[in-house]
Amino acid sequence: MLLFQLLVVLASGLLCLSQKCQNEVYTNDLKYTSCKEILTKFPDTPSGYYALADYTEKVYCDMENKRCGSLGWTRVAYVNMSSETSSCPGDLKLNENPKRYCGGITNMCVKAKFSTHGITYSQVCGRMIGYQIGNPNGFGPYINDQRRLDHVLDGVLISHGDKREHIWAYVVGSLRVPTTAGGGYCPCASYQFDGVVPPFIGNDYYCDSGVDSKPTAGKFYPDPLWIGEGCTPPNFCCSLASMPWFCKTLANPTDDDIEIYNCNNESSEDIGLELIELYVH
Template structure:
């Protein structure tokens, strides 16, 4: 009888890794530590929700994702405000209209959200963010003009890991797509009129975009999506990356740190903000 019960548990677990159980929880008593480990042991495992050893909740595994040259990614953050059931993460501020989305602090500074990586040791982070320009954000101007204040270094989304906020990626919101004079408010890729400073620790690990061609108005919500690889034209090269809005970052050292996402702007959001509609992050 005991042998028969063990056999049933084993068969149930294997069936839940088949195409017939794509969105069900892996119920085998032997839990795995990551989606990558499941895929290594069961190469035909489909994408779906599984229970990992260090997670009490269902975790989504993307088994087909090849954006970074590998498969078996564990999703650690998913916010999709186009779904009626979604809520803004952390202390992000809810925009109900014209598009349901999540902005920063009303008084300026950074809204913060933390996402568990379920104890997984990872060396790569893959993800995407889609958002909208509100008012008159200034790209890297806050850092250029007040570089000592690292909590107000840019307008947009800053992704990091660990207590020391090791940089992963940034989604930066610039003033306007088509600059008219030299200024530090523009995206560096918008034209040769950018005269600001990109923080050294960010380097090239960022995307920058604007949602309006001409000078924006304070508090106006612009419904042209940011960082999707469309809407800009030469001499603006902010849309030149074929991978937009996705990024893939290989870290200097493996870690099991949780992920922090900050939505920052240095003025009150009746003047400027970045409203995020979609956040999707995976580790491997």
């Protein structure tokens, strides 16, 4: 009887070696290049930090939240300015009064690049949370000069590659519920919007405002942007259930790095970013 039990155990072990065991656990083997690869090989792997090829430090893998219908997301950017140890990426500028955030530079787009470390991906998801400073005017810059494709909005553009292929935009309109017609508001803030959303952006954007009435130049407004709360009817741009998370499936797979551009076009305005979080799959 004991001999039979021993043979069963040995047979089970051999079967586990020849097939994938259900409780097999990833042990930071550097031959895997993405979180998706790990989850495919080890489907019970929980979210957490893991060693990947081509990364000098462990990377956070989101294994449990299904976004774009997929699991196994590799985080390529995480900036949380509510932490005193966080610094602003790229050329974004640190501001600490009245709140820590990463801002831009007057009348230009300021860039930060995040490496994907050669991972080939076809989906991007992420979130941003920010604040309105002064009087940003939505897609106003594009309306004023449609030749300036490097500055088409007041807000944040997310893109990939040398041709700056569009991924998503976080736009800031001047106020939530306009009382006069104009192009500086969020397109669905009311029937008053008479501007143009750049064709290459299409519907791949969120738009929000941090103030109900006419904003004051240079003033910081503490109502967080793009979180899906605080909307005033008939403004429905900022009440989407998916906010602040976006999800984008690209037309073609790529291994491009991802860039963000924090843009404003006046000296009395800015977009203050408190949280930047981006994943690829």
